[in-house]
Amino acid sequence: MMMETPVQKQQDAFFDNLLESIKPLDEDFIRRRIHHINFARIICWLCIESKKRNLFCPDELRKFMRFEASSIHRVLKGLTEAGVLNKKYNPSSRTSYSFVRDPSQLPVIREYFEEALKTLGKKPKKKLTFSVEQEIEEDGYF
Numbered sequence: 001m002m003m004e005t006p007v008q009k010q011q012d013a014f015f016d017n018l019l020e021s022i023k024p025l026d027e028d029f030i031r032r033r034i035h036h037i038n039f040a041r042i043i044c045w046l047c048i049e050s051k052k053r054n055l056f057c058p059d060e061l062r063k064f065m066r067f068e069a070s071s072i073h074r075v076l077k078g079l080t081e082a083g084v085l086n087k088k089y090n091p092s093s094r095t096s097y098s099f100v101r102d103p104s105q106l107p108v109i110r111e112y113f114e115e116a117l118k119t120l121g122k123k124p125k126k127k128l129t130f131s132v133e134q135e136i137e138e139d140g141y142f
Contacts, residue, residue, distance in 0.1 A: 036119070037119060037120065038065070038067070039075060039116075039119075040115070040116035040117075040119035040120050041065060041116075041120065042061065042065065042072075042075055043112050043113060043115075043116035044113065044116050044117065044120065045061060045064060045065065046061070046079075046085075046097075046099070047109070047112075047113045047116075049061075050098070050099050054098050055088065055096040055097070055098050056096065056097055056098070057094045057095065057096050057097070058072045058073055058076055058095065058097070059094070061076075076097055080097070083100060083105065084099065084100060084105060084108065084109060084112070085097045085098065085099060085100065086098050086099070086100055
């Protein structure tokens with residue numbers, strides 16, 4: 001068995017710190033992904049569906065987007081880990097998701113939605129954006 005020298009310990013510590021510093025944060029993961037067109041479509045679908053109802057299940061999103069279930073679950077897991085979505089386990093076999101109702105998360109969700117619209121090439125009208133923001137604040141959407 002070979003003993004580590006102080007230089008090797010220093011190098012190991014350096015590499016450990018380097019790996020920790022280049023590991024992407026959850027926020028970085030979402031910001032990088034939102035420029036992908038399918039990810040932007042998913043964000044838009046989630047925002048629009050959350051206005052209609054509080055909970056949505058991954059199967060509905062999968063049917064709408066025509067993706068594989070694993071892709072949908074990977075995206076929803078990333079949003080859950082970033083603190084944007086809540087995962088709810090129902091007594092039935094379906095798992096449901098909902099947006100976090102914390103007021104501090106509202107600007108983050110709004111920013112994701114605006115970036116998704118830019119990625120899709122859709123520009124919201126000023127009047128529509130204002131009324132949506134007003135509805136969000138009054139009705140507690142998202």
